Amino acid sequence: MARWQGQLIEVDEYRWRIPQDYKTGMRVPGLIYASQEMLESMREEQTPEQVANVAFLPGIVGYSLAMPDIHWGYGFPIGGVAATTIKDGVVSPGGVGYDINCGVRLLRTDLSEAEVRPKIDELVCQLFANVPSGLGSEGKIKVSEKEMHRLMLEGAQWAVKRGLGNEEDLDVTEERGCLAGADPGKISDRAIKRGTPQAGTLGSGNHFLEVQVVKEIFDSRVADTLGITEIGQVLVLIHTGSRGFGHQVCTDHLRVMERVTSKYGIDLPDRQLACAPIESPEGRDYLAAMACAANYAWTNRQCIAHWVRESFSHVFGRSPERLGMRQVYDVAHNIAKIEEHTVDGQRVKVCVHRKGATRSFPAGHKDVPECYREVGQPVLVPGDMGRRSFVAVGTQKAMSESFGSTCHGAGRVLSRGAAKRSIKGADVIRELRDRGIVVKTGSVFDLAEEASQAYKDVSEVIDVVHQAGISTKIAMAVPMGVVKG
Amino acid sequence: MEKGFDVLDHTADIGIIAHGTDIKQVFSNAALALFSLITELGSIEEKLDLSLRVRSEDREGLLVEWLNELIYVFDARHVLVRRCDIENLTDTQLKATCHGENFDPTKHKLKRGIKAATYHMLKLDKDDHGYRAQVILDI
Numbered sequence: 348m349a350r351w352q353g354q355l356i357e358v359d360e361y362r363w364r365i366p367q368d369y370k371t372g373m374r375v376p377g378l379i380y381a382s383q384e385m386l387e388s389m390r391e392e393q394t395p396e397q398v399a400n401v402a403f404l405p406g407i408v409g410y411s412l413a414m415p416d417i418h419w420g421y422g423f424p425i426g427g428v429a430a431t432t433i434k435d436g437v438v439s440p441g442g443v444g445y446d447i448n449c450g451v452r453l454l455r456t457d458l459s460e461a462e463v464r465p466k467i468d469e470l471v472c473q474l475f476a477n478v479p480s481g482l483g484s485e486g487k488i489k490v491s492e493k494e495m496h497r498l499m500l501e502g503a504q505w506a507v508k509r510g511l512g513n514e515e516d517l518d519v520t521e522e523r524g525c526l527a528g529a530d531p532g533k534i535s536d537r538a539i540k541r542g543t544p545q546a547g548t549l550g551s552g553n554h555f556l557e558v559q560v561v562k563e564i565f566d567s568r569v570a571d572t573l574g575i576t577e578i579g580q581v582l583v584l585i586h587t588g589s590r591g592f593g594h595q596v597c598t599d600h601l602r603v604m605e606r607v608t609s610k611y612g613i614d615l616p617d618r619q620l621a622c623a624p625i626e627s628p629e630g631r632d633y634l635a636a637m638a639c640a641a642n643y644a645w646t647n648r649q650c651i652a653h654w655v656r657e658s659f660s661h662v663f664g665r666s667p668e669r670l671g672m673r674q675v676y677d678v679a680h681n682i683a684k685i686e687e688h689t690v691d692g693q694r695v696k697v698c699v700h701r702k703g704a705t706r707s708f709p710a711g712h713k714d715v716p717e718c719y720r721e722v723g724q725p726v727l728v729p730g731d732m733g734r735r736s737f738v739a740v741g742t743q744k745a746m747s748e749s750f751g752s753t754c755h756g757a758g759r760v761l762s763r764g765a766a767k768r769s770i771k772g773a774d775v776i777r778e779l780r781d782r783g784i785v786v787k788t789g790s791v792f793d794l795a796e797e798a799s800q801a802y803k804d805v806s807e808v809i810d811v812v813h814q815a816g817i818s819t820k821i822a823m824a825v826p827m828g829v830v831k832g
Numbered sequence: 833m834e835k836g837f838d839v840l841d842h843t844a845d846i847g848i849i850a851h852g853t854d855i856k857q858v859f860s861n862a863a864l865a866l867f868s869l870i871t872e873l874g875s876i877e878e879k880l881d882l883s884l885r886v887r888s889e890d891r892e893g894l895l896v897e898w899l900n901e902l903i904y905v906f907d908a909r910h911v912l913v914r915r916c917d918i919e920n921l922t923d924t925q926l927k928a929t930c931h932g933e934n935f936d937p938t939k940h941k942l943k944r945g946i947k948a949a950t951y952h953m954l955k956l957d958k959d960d961h962g963y964r965a966q967v968i969l970d971i
Contacts, residue, residue, distance in 0.1 A: 420845075
């Protein structure tokens with residue numbers, strides 16, 4: 348692919364603007380959060396072109412935004428944020444992606460590295476056995492079609508009602524694990540058939556389960572509030588989404604949007620950006636179906652969190668309560684949300700598309716759980732398998748500048764093919780083990796695709812959003828055990 | 833032509849390029865390219881037949897629908913496809929019989945999951961050998 352030659356105007360050290368006149372048809376300028384060093388690989392990858400293409404969406408306001416972990420996606424870039432007005436804007440399934448509500452959940456424990464390290468092999472094996480993972484895996488919970496309807500409507504609560512977790516988990520889950528407006532009537536039989544057997548599974552690809560150790564605390568007051576109290580404390584990170592169910596929902600509704608985009612007189616530079624007015628039947632149907640898939644993903648992470656607690660309890664011979672296994676937070680990374688933001692001094696209802704981006708609401712916001720209202724909403728940013736993950740909190744700056752959004756992860760730098768050519772799955776396991784990280788995976792084959800070298804260093808990503816002020820870093824943890832599908 | 837398909841490398845996703853002397857062959861090779869990404873094609877035997885019908889608004893869209901149909905066949909029905917006979921093909925409709933077998937974890941090594949075929953950078957054009965199609969997959 349040819350290097351992107353367009354103009355990037357330096358706003359400051361961490362902000363770069365694509366002028367609105369870069370391409371005829373852009374309705375707003377583009378804004379990329381990045382360091383000077385990151386720009387070259389973005390240009391090589393042509394990602395700024397995708398940021399410019401998103402600016403074509405009718406009703407988009409502010410900027411077509413890109414986070415520092417941005418990489419080339421299909422249509423929308425991964426790491427892209429776009430807000431469209433409810434009144435005259437569109438919703439685009441491509442702006443959410445196929446893995447609807449792919450996201451992360453973080454659990455804290457009272458355990459220390461010294462207690463867990465001697466048992467890490469046993470613990471990882473127990474987690475691998477207890478949490479269904481891998482390609483084609485089916486869940487331990489058997490969900491009937493009738494139950495599936497309830498699950499779509501209730502989200503994480505569905506699992507809690509069945510004894511998988513507790514009310515406190517819901518208090519610290521974005522939207523309490525249940526996005527309003529879900530309508531199972533907008534879900535195809537295919538999505539049900541594809542999704543029902545996969546409920547309560549981790550999946551494969553970049554999805555994982557990680558036992559981590561806190562290595563650095565940047566703000567101890569905020570970290571304390573989140574339950575992260577000391578260096579050496581053990582955490583668990585769960586990263587998964589809506590599995591085949593979400594993929595089918597996206598496929599089904601993209602097909603519809605593909606057909607109606609021109610009916611609504613919308614002209615787009617990429618078919619994958621297909622969209623429909625939010626207030627159209629097609630737009631409303633998509634949002635109702637997307638909410639079902641988002642709720643499915645929250646149920647999924649709720650079930651998995653329960654089995655993680657069970658596994659710890661089994662290995663350490665104490666109840667999850669006695670192990671202090673409380674949930675820190677659960678956030679979505681791929682979602683479209685109806686939110687109120689200030690645009691040109693006016694309060695406006697917008698549909699915020701976050702595709703590979705995290706909500707980053709500040710202290711005091713009504714949607715931040717009460718227990719965190721003084722510090723801001725936790726932002727969970729996983730790195731790659733071998734390096735580190737960050738916990739941050741939302742800021743007022745994000746509210747005023749990025750529609751309450753920040754980065755979501757490391758972002759790929761090597762294609763899967765290139766990763767596989769240069770890295771062997773077995774070497775990845777050995778190298779990680781040498782660094783004290785135990786990995787258990789169902790597929791050594793795709794392990795190489797997810798190796799550290801295939802990703803940007805998440806520290807650089809988090810530094811940009813921290814310096815730019817759209818989230819504040821609080822703590823950093825490194826893995827000691829990984830379960831991958 | 834040496835091979836019916838190639839795999840296209842992109843940072844986050846994978847693309848396939850299918851060739852054919854006619855469009856039917858392009859569709860058939862695109863299906864094989866898809867299953868070659870899921871498992872070793874050589875490990876799939878022809879034990880069952882599956883009749884599939886797909887519709888779309890145009891020829892490029894039909895190719896995306898076709899691949900999404902096959903992704904569904906694997907993800908929901910656990911069938912791996914080794915060969916496709918495209919029996920009827922217009923710009924908006926396709927009828928095919930696919931030959932393959934049920935996924936067997938003891939026999940088939942799965943390489944990766946595929947979420948969907950996308951419309952991004954979608955191409956179906958004439959080239960020196962006949963036709964050539966390009967589809968980006970989300971994996």
